[in-house]
Amino acid sequence: xxxxxxxxxxxxxxxxxxxxxxxxxxxxxxxxxxxxxxxxxxxxxxxxxxxxxxxxxxxxxxxxxxxxxxxxxxxxxxxxxxxxxxxxxxxxxxxxxxxxxxxxxxxxxxxxxxxxxxxxxxxxxxxxxxxxxxxxxxxxxxxxxxxxxxxxxxxxxxxxxxxxxxxxxxxxxxxxxxxxxxxxxxxxxxxxxxxxxxxxxxxxxxxxxxxxxxxxxxxxxxxxxxxxxxxxxxxxxxxxxxxxxxxxxxxxxxxxxxxxxxxxxxxxxxxxxxx
Amino acid sequence: xxxxxxxxxxxxxxxxxxxxxxxxxxxxxxxxxxxxxxxxxxxxxxxxxxxxxxxxxxxxxxxxxxxxxxxxxxxxxxxxxxxxxxxxxxxxxxxxxxxxxxxxxxxxxxxxxxxxxxxxxxxxxxxxxxxxxxxxxxxxxxxxxxxxxxxxxxxxxxxxxxxxxxxxxxxxxxxxxxxxxxxxxxxxxxxxxxxxxxxxxxxxxxxxxxxxxxxxxxxxxxxxxxxxxxxxxxxxxxxxxxxxxxxxxxxxxxxxxxxxxxxxxxxxxxxxxxxxxxxxxxxxxxxxxxxxxxxxxxxxxxxxxxxxxxxxxxxxxxxxxxxxxxxxxxxxxxxxxxxxxxxxxxx
Numbered sequence: 001x002x003x004x005x006x007x008x009x010x011x012x013x014x015x016x017x018x019x020x021x022x023x024x025x026x027x028x029x030x031x032x033x034x035x036x037x038x039x040x041x042x043x044x045x046x047x048x049x050x051x052x053x054x055x056x057x058x059x060x061x062x063x064x065x066x067x068x069x070x071x072x073x074x075x076x077x078x079x080x081x082x083x084x085x086x087x088x089x090x091x092x093x094x095x096x097x098x099x100x101x102x103x104x105x106x107x108x109x110x111x112x113x114x115x116x117x118x119x120x121x122x123x124x125x126x127x128x129x130x131x132x133x134x135x136x137x138x139x140x141x142x143x144x145x146x147x148x149x150x151x152x153x154x155x156x157x158x159x160x161x162x163x164x165x166x167x168x169x170x171x172x173x174x175x176x177x178x179x180x181x182x183x184x185x186x187x188x189x190x191x192x193x194x195x196x197x198x199x200x201x202x203x204x205x206x207x208x209x210x211x212x213x214x215x216x217x218x219x220x221x222x223x224x225x226x227x228x229x230x231x232x233x234x235x236x237x238x239x240x241x242x243x244x245x246x247x248x249x250x251x252x253x254x255x256x257x258x259x260x261x262x263x264x265x266x267x268x269x270x271x272x273x274x275x
Numbered sequence: 276x277x278x279x280x281x282x283x284x285x286x287x288x289x290x291x292x293x294x295x296x297x298x299x300x301x302x303x304x305x306x307x308x309x310x311x312x313x314x315x316x317x318x319x320x321x322x323x324x325x326x327x328x329x330x331x332x333x334x335x336x337x338x339x340x341x342x343x344x345x346x347x348x349x350x351x352x353x354x355x356x357x358x359x360x361x362x363x364x365x366x367x368x369x370x371x372x373x374x375x376x377x378x379x380x381x382x383x384x385x386x387x388x389x390x391x392x393x394x395x396x397x398x399x400x401x402x403x404x405x406x407x408x409x410x411x412x413x414x415x416x417x418x419x420x421x422x423x424x425x426x427x428x429x430x431x432x433x434x435x436x437x438x439x440x441x442x443x444x445x446x447x448x449x450x451x452x453x454x455x456x457x458x459x460x461x462x463x464x465x466x467x468x469x470x471x472x473x474x475x476x477x478x479x480x481x482x483x484x485x486x487x488x489x490x491x492x493x494x495x496x497x498x499x500x501x502x503x504x505x506x507x508x509x510x511x512x513x514x515x516x517x518x519x520x521x522x523x524x525x526x527x528x529x530x531x532x533x534x535x536x537x538x539x540x541x542x543x544x545x546x547x548x549x550x551x552x553x554x555x556x557x558x559x560x561x562x563x564x565x566x567x568x569x570x571x572x573x574x575x576x577x578x579x580x581x582x583x584x585x586x587x588x589x590x591x592x593x594x595x596x597x598x599x600x601x602x603x604x605x606x607x608x609x610x611x612x613x614x615x616x617x618x619x620x621x622x
Contacts, residue, residue: 167360175374
């Protein structure tokens, strides 16, 4: 009995701490975004002395926020779809075929993740210039993002392909299904959660990515992160940075929630057919 | 003409010989079981018949047509999977309709076939459920139904009962046989369970290490096993070696065995030949004079008692309806000449 109570108390403590951990930065960002320029928020005050939506309207009207939003929200879905298309064949091979060195190949696919994004960005941009592909900066960033996030996509989709059951494929064949019908009945249901998860993860990563967008894109192409870093960097204005970070983070929170749902719906009972 | 003719089918995976020259003819409406321990090649043979594996050598004919090189989607066979392999995102009805849609049958035809099968399998109430909402037995029936709606020339079963509990297994076993007879289906059934094979089949193919040891009716397999493997695998016989001493010319011969000189039916084995012999545990005439033994182990099974007896240092299994024999008791028993079966030669 006491153990159960202790458990409950500890549990609520952990949840409380995690909640504060998330809540404090959020609250700070919201407060900072509301600071009115007439009076600065100094360290001796708990709340900003004057609050208004001035920063929000100012950012909206007088910065490159609008084109940045358009760029970012065009970039992310394009990169997500391209990454998916590039990852599918590799994931199919890794997930469906037995071959010597398969585990090694899987690990090698993940290896690029250990290289810092800036290093990748610098060398990638030089390759793009050498190949003469830097003419269309937007397309160059899309391609670079796809390459950068390929490891995630391959990993997720490999697991999805592994979950496709051979007996479902065989049953479909035995019942006379064409390759297309086989794909629809045996592959698609098992792959669906993995495809959605891949699209969302690459979308979120691409929306938040700075290094490549900055090195390849600037000064022509402005994304929300490059705008944010400039608000934090050369012209350091904390309230503007707060506005931008909120614009960046809020949609992502909702996307993460959707992702969580998708991961749950990928329950093994559904793909194994056993309760 | 047989519904299926398998001639000289051989399959090797690299060095490993999975099947060695299997030949078998199955008549229309016949129920044939492929029986053997795991790794004997029975599933490989089933996959060759269904088209998932191409044989290294040999030929498969279904309804007189050579289908050896035909892929599974073009063969007129329907397979019931051990795992059922129901499509989890489709309802029972959609699962049953799947194959018929692939065949591009008309809507009325599909509906009537599905209705017919679902009534016969008592699935009518489950039609709009998903497979994971069904019990194991119901899933099994859907899997059977999905094969039945195809009205195949041959229905193939890959250990369909192995995921069911013992009681349900008996019930489904009877049901499968009933439906097979109702539809006059030609069936090939794979199992490692000899009781299942004996109870269901018209004929049984006993496979061991890729070879057909014996192809016979269940009754013949039991009464007259051809090899010691069959004798032991079907109903665990006592197998021993014996040297034929002489034949009396009147249908009996004497054989020298580790438990003494016995009389057996003359099977035309020349004197001096060493052969394996088998006899069934329940054929021992306990209480009759002849052989003496000590009971070393006793297991009461209800309608009979299983005894392990020591005869001259070798252990044999006997069964009796008597329940008054205890461990350590000395007993006598006799074997009738007709109950001793000659198996393969030794060496």
